[in-house]
Amino acid sequence: xxxxxxxxxxxxxxxxxxxxxxxxxxxxxxxxxxxxxxxxxxxxxxxxxxxxxxxxxxxxxxxxxxxxxxxxxxxxxxxxxxxxxxxxxxxxxxxxxxxxxxxxxxxxxxxxxxxxxxxxxxxxxxxxxxxxxxxxxxxxxxxxxxxxxxxxxxxxxxxxxxxxxxxxxxxxxxxxxxxxxxxxxxxxxxxxxxxxxxxxxxxxxxxxxxxxxxxxxxxxxxxxxxxxxxxxxxxxxxxxxxxxxxxxxxxxxxxxxxxxxxxxxxxxxxxxxxxxxxxxxxxxxxxxxxxxxxxxxxxxxxxxxxxxxxxxxxxxxxxxxxxxxxxxxxxxxxxxxxxxxxxxxxxxxxxxxxxxxxxxxxxxxxxxxxxxxxxxxxxxxxxxxxxxxxxxxxxxxxxxxxx
Amino acid sequence: xxxxxxxxxxxxxxxxxxxxxxxxxxxxxxxxxxxxxxxxxxxxxxxxxxxxxxxxxxxxxxxxxxxxxxxxxxxxxxxxxxxxxxxxxxxxxxxxxxxxxxxxxxxxxxxxxxxxxxxxxxxxxxxxxxxxxxxxxxxxxxxxxxxxxxx
Numbered sequence: 001x002x003x004x005x006x007x008x009x010x011x012x013x014x015x016x017x018x019x020x021x022x023x024x025x026x027x028x029x030x031x032x033x034x035x036x037x038x039x040x041x042x043x044x045x046x047x048x049x050x051x052x053x054x055x056x057x058x059x060x061x062x063x064x065x066x067x068x069x070x071x072x073x074x075x076x077x078x079x080x081x082x083x084x085x086x087x088x089x090x091x092x093x094x095x096x097x098x099x100x101x102x103x104x105x106x107x108x109x110x111x112x113x114x115x116x117x118x119x120x121x122x123x124x125x126x127x128x129x130x131x132x133x134x135x136x137x138x139x140x141x142x143x144x145x146x147x148x149x150x151x152x153x154x155x156x157x158x159x160x161x162x163x164x165x166x167x168x169x170x171x172x173x174x175x176x177x178x179x180x181x182x183x184x185x186x187x188x189x190x191x192x193x194x195x196x197x198x199x200x201x202x203x204x205x206x207x208x209x210x211x212x213x214x215x216x217x218x219x220x221x222x223x224x225x226x227x228x229x230x231x232x233x234x235x236x237x238x239x240x241x242x243x244x245x246x247x248x249x250x251x252x253x254x255x256x257x258x259x260x261x262x263x264x265x266x267x268x269x270x271x272x273x274x275x276x277x278x279x280x281x282x283x284x285x286x287x288x289x290x291x292x293x294x295x296x297x298x299x300x301x302x303x304x305x306x307x308x309x310x311x312x313x314x315x316x317x318x319x320x321x322x323x324x325x326x327x328x329x330x331x332x333x334x335x336x337x338x339x340x341x342x343x344x345x346x347x348x349x350x351x352x353x354x355x356x357x358x359x360x361x362x363x364x365x366x367x368x369x370x371x372x373x374x375x376x377x378x379x380x381x382x383x384x385x386x387x388x389x390x391x392x393x394x395x396x397x398x399x400x401x402x403x
Numbered sequence: 404x405x406x407x408x409x410x411x412x413x414x415x416x417x418x419x420x421x422x423x424x425x426x427x428x429x430x431x432x433x434x435x436x437x438x439x440x441x442x443x444x445x446x447x448x449x450x451x452x453x454x455x456x457x458x459x460x461x462x463x464x465x466x467x468x469x470x471x472x473x474x475x476x477x478x479x480x481x482x483x484x485x486x487x488x489x490x491x492x493x494x495x496x497x498x499x500x501x502x503x504x505x506x507x508x509x510x511x512x513x514x515x516x517x518x519x520x521x522x523x524x525x526x527x528x529x530x531x532x533x534x535x536x537x538x539x540x541x542x543x544x545x546x547x548x549x550x551x552x553x554x
Contacts (some may be wrong), residue, residue, distance in 0.1 A: 056484050060476035147423055191470045195477060197510040202469070210467050230408040237412045241419035243435060244442055246411070312511050314480065 024283050053315035054089060057195070058082060061319065075333060081300045081326070088127075088322040103376065104340055111344035118159050122352050122367075125155045130359035147361070150240070150351045156363055157236050160349070160370065167345045167374075168229065170338040171381050175221060177334045178388055182213040185327040189320055189395045196316035201398050203389075208268075212391055216264060220384055227257045229378035233374045250373070255374050261383050269390055276394040324396035335385045342378045346371045407449050414445040480508045489517065489543065498522070498539070514549035521553065 063081045067197035086092075133145055186209045194202045228342040231253050238246035349371035359362035418438045425431040430479040494502050501520040506512045521536065536553045543551040 028531075056480040057477050060473055060480045062473060062476075096528060143423070150419065150423055152422055186467050187470060188523060192468055193471050194415070194469050195474060195510050199510065206467050207470075226408070229405075230411075233408050234410050237415040237419075241422050242416060243422045244415050244418040244439065246415060249411070249446060313512075316511075366552070 022391055024140065039153065049240060049311055050318075053311050057315050058085060058089075058310070058319055061188070061192075063188070066188065067282055068334070069180060069184055076330070079179050084326055085322045086318065089318055090324050105334065107340050108344045108347075112348060115163060115344065115348045117247075118163050119348060119352055121159045122156050122363075124252045125152045125159075125354060126356040126363050128152065129363065133316060133360070152360075153240065153363060153366070155328075156366070160367070161236065163345065164232065164347075164370075164374070166297050166342050167338070168377065171377055172225070174334050174338045175217070175225065175384060177216050178331065178384055180212065181327065181330055181334065182209075182217070182388060185323065185330075185392070186213060187390070188323050189327075192316050192320035192323065193395065193398070196313045198398065201276070205395060206274070208272050209391060212387055214267070216268065216387065219260070219264070220380060222255055223385075224260050224380045225377065227253045227260075228380050231257070231373045231376050232370065235366070235369045239362060239369075254376060257380070261379060264372055265386070268387060272391065272394060276398060324392050327392050329387060331388060331392070335381070336382060339378070342374065342381075346374060349374070410445050410449075411442075414442045418442050422477065425427075431454070474508050474510075474512075477510050478508050481512055482506050485547065489519065489547070492546070493519070493521075493539070496539070498535075514547060517543055517547060517549060518553040519543065519551065519553045 059084075063085075067081050070081060071077055105286055121357070127328050129149055132148045190202055190209070193205070234246045234250040238250060349367050353364045353367035353371065356367065407509070416440070420502065421438050422435060425434055474488070482504045485506070486502045489502050491506070493502075499522045501522070503518040504514065505516040505518075506514050519539065523532070527535070540551050540553040
């Protein structure tokens, strides 16, 4: 009887202990299930609030000028800028790299094929010149063969320069397009940066952007690009006569171009990068300090208030980054065509130089020199594109320091 | 710059053409020398003018203007959104109201004030009215994080 009583007590104690342990377990760990469920609801609510804020801010953004510019371009007409920005923000915009590479290679191939008639003319003229030169020691006088060589050189030069003019026009057109894009995109980015509270960043970037759009582009269009064209022209005229050479003048212009490119890239790029990063850090600290003050000074409400401000800041920054990304895509589309055209042209010149070398060394040397010297124009074009790209990238990347 | 390059190219072209048709002998050498001097003069004269003249100025002609109207439009859009949210919030609690939200026109557009004029349908006692107004005011202030005036 006593044992039965003791067993019952033991069982009772065991049950009580199990109940207490279960209750303790539920108190300690059961509560975590609710916060994670609540967190996902909060996250969804936050996401919805952010989307609503972004939509409101995007609706207020004036993109009329950018839309008009896009409509003026054959490759981008019919595109709605606000729809594209929405796609970028939601991540719906997908880039098919295979398609892009395929289109680029196809373009180079087509341009190469378009240059084939010019290649045939060069080859024919060089062959004729070679045949006549071999007759120089025979029945033709030296002076007559010099005249024939002069005429053949002018003919080859005329054919090459006719093709080159189209390539240079494409390059100049790209430079003016980039200038126009800078005039449209930078005010949008500055406005969005100011709206998100980046006052120090705006103060730093605004004069730098104005300097890029104004003085630097003017330097390139008035000095550097004409120098690059001068180098090409001097490469042509320098081989006309062995008595009048212009190689050193060409070297002089090349050194000016190199110095200017190096100075602009080095000085402007360096200062812009350093100032931009430090300005973004300062704005980030200011915003965090403001959030701390608000959250600390206003009880209970402070967290919501600072969170609401953060939502608008985040919305403005998201739109700013989307505008910046779109500008980068636009830049790539603008620069890619002349870049590929130059590539095709230089390949064409190298091929022509290689093929004509056994027949006539002077024409081959001219074509080879022209292929090398046309690189200065390409370098100037890429320098402008790089500075523009760097500025937009810094404007986009100043985001992270704010939040 | 373009004019300079065209002048140099033209001078070299003329010099090359003349060198082809030059006679042999002393006359030919004299003409060749004169042509070279001519090309030299064409190359150097503009450079002398550049050295004597002023340095070209690359002034900032471009200006980057911030669209101030964007702040106004954004604040208005956010105010409209806030008003719609508050209207939904009050509707859930069975109230309709005239709502006016005021946001700052400064960056980040923080809310400044919310004014709600409740529309009471039936007859409500004064105490109950005060209780409803104070309750809604407290909820709105807590949720939207700014001062609220509920009448």
